[in-house]
Amino acid sequence: MNRTRRTLRGPHLRQTIAAVLVSSALLSPLSGQEKTRFTNLAGSFVIDLPAGFRQLSPNEASRLAERADTPRDLHTTSPRAFYAVGRVDDWLEHGVSSPWLYVMEQEQEWHIDGDFATLLRERWQESGAQTGYTHELSDIRPLEVGPRKHEVHVARRTSTSPAGRSITSLDVYAPTGGRQVTLSFCAFSADFERWLESFEDTMATLTFSRPSRGEISLSDRLWTPLVTGALVGLVLLGLYKHTRRTR
Numbered sequence: 001m002n003r004t005r006r007t008l009r010g011p012h013l014r015q016t017i018a019a020v021l022v023s024s025a026l027l028s029p030l031s032g033q034e035k036t037r038f039t040n041l042a043g044s045f046v047i048d049l050p051a052g053f054r055q056l057s058p059n060e061a062s063r064l065a066e067r068a069d070t071p072r073d074l075h076t077t078s079p080r081a082f083y084a085v086g087r088v089d090d091w092l093e094h095g096v097s098s099p100w101l102y103v104m105e106q107e108q109e110w111h112i113d114g115d116f117a118t119l120l121r122e123r124w125q126e127s128g129a130q131t132g133y134t135h136e137l138s139d140i141r142p143l144e145v146g147p148r149k150h151e152v153h154v155a156r157r158t159s160t161s162p163a164g165r166s167i168t169s170l171d172v173y174a175p176t177g178g179r180q181v182t183l184s185f186c187a188f189s190a191d192f193e194r195w196l197e198s199f200e201d202t203m204a205t206l207t208f209s210r211p212s213r214g215e216i217s218l219s220d221r222l223w224t225p226l227v228t229g230a231l232v233g234l235v236l237l238g239l240y241k242h243t244r245r246t247r
Contacts, residue, residue: 034050034051035049035051036050036051036052036053037049038053040080040103041079041080042179043209044179044181044208044209044210045181045183045206045209046206046207046209047183047202047203047205047206048202049085049101049202052087052090053087054088055079055083055085056074056084056085056088056091057077057088058077058078058079060088061077062075062076064091064092064096067095067096069095070091070095070096071096071167071186072161073102073186074096074100080105081104081105081106082104082105083102084100084101084102085100085101099185099186099187099195100186101183101184101185101202102169102184102186103183103184104182104184105179105180105181105182106179106181107178107179107180108178108179108180109176109179109180116140116142117137117155120137120140120153120155120173132162133161133162134159134160135157135159136157136158136160137155137156137157138156139154139155140153140154140155141153145172145174145203145206146203146208147205147207148208148211150174150176150206150207150208151212152172152174152175154170154172154173154203155170155173156168156169156170157169157184166188167186167187167188167189168186168188168189168192169184169186170196170203171185174206176208176211177208177209177212177213178213183203183206185199185202185203
C-alpha cells in the first residue's frame with residue numbers, strides 16, 4: 001500500500017510550531033522553569049510565582065477599576081493588608097484574563113471553636129448578604145503546605161457577582177507568627193479546572209517565616225501586662241534612686 005507523506009515547509013511549519021506552543025501553554029498554564037520569588041512586605045511568607053507576576057499598586061488598581069470587566073477585588077488595594085499579585089502589565093494593557101493570587105493579611109491569628117468548615121461557610125454567607133455576591137464553598141480541609149509543612153486549612157470557593165460572573169479560587173487560610181494570612185489562587189470559573197494543577201504546584205512552594213503561635217491562653221493574656229508592669233516598675237525605681245543620689 002502506498003502512503004502519501006507530507007512535509008511541512010515555510011509558513012505551514014511556522015504555523016504548526018506556533019499551534020503546538022499555544023496548546024502546550026493551555027495544557028500547563030503556569031508551568032515552566034522561569035519563576036518569580038514573591039515576598040510580602042511584612043516578610044511573613046515567600047512563594048514562587050510565574051515570571052511576570054508582581055503586586056498590583058493602588059494607582060494601578062484605580063486604573064483597572066475604570067474597566068467594566070475588572071473583578072471587584074482588583075478595584076482597590078492596600079499593599080500590607082489586601083492586594084493582588086499577577087500579570088499586572090498585561091492587565092493594564094488588555095484587561096484581566098489571566099489568573100491571579102489575592103492575599104489578605106490580618107493582625108491576629110484565627111482560633112475557631114467548633115467546626116472550621118461550618119463557621120467558614122457562615123462567614124462567607126454573611127459577606128454575601130452584605131455585598132450581593134453568592135459564595136459556594138467545597139472541599140474544606142486541613143493541610144500541610146510548603147517545604148516546612150505549615151498547617152493550614154484549604155477550601156475551594158466560587159463567588160458569583162450580582163451580574164452573574166463567577167470566579168473560583170483555591171483558598172489557603174494560614175495562621176503564622178500571630179498573624180492570619182489568606183491566599184486565594186483565583187481564575188474565572190470557566191477556566192479554573194485548567195489552572196488547578198498549576199495552582200497546587202505553586203501552593204507547594206509556599207513558605208512561612210514563622211509557625212503559628214497557637215491560641216493565647218488566659219495565663220498568656222495576663223502574663224504580658226504583668227511583665228510590662230514589672231519592667232515599668234523597675235524603670236521607675238531606677239529613676240527614683242538616681243534622683244536621690246543626685247540630691
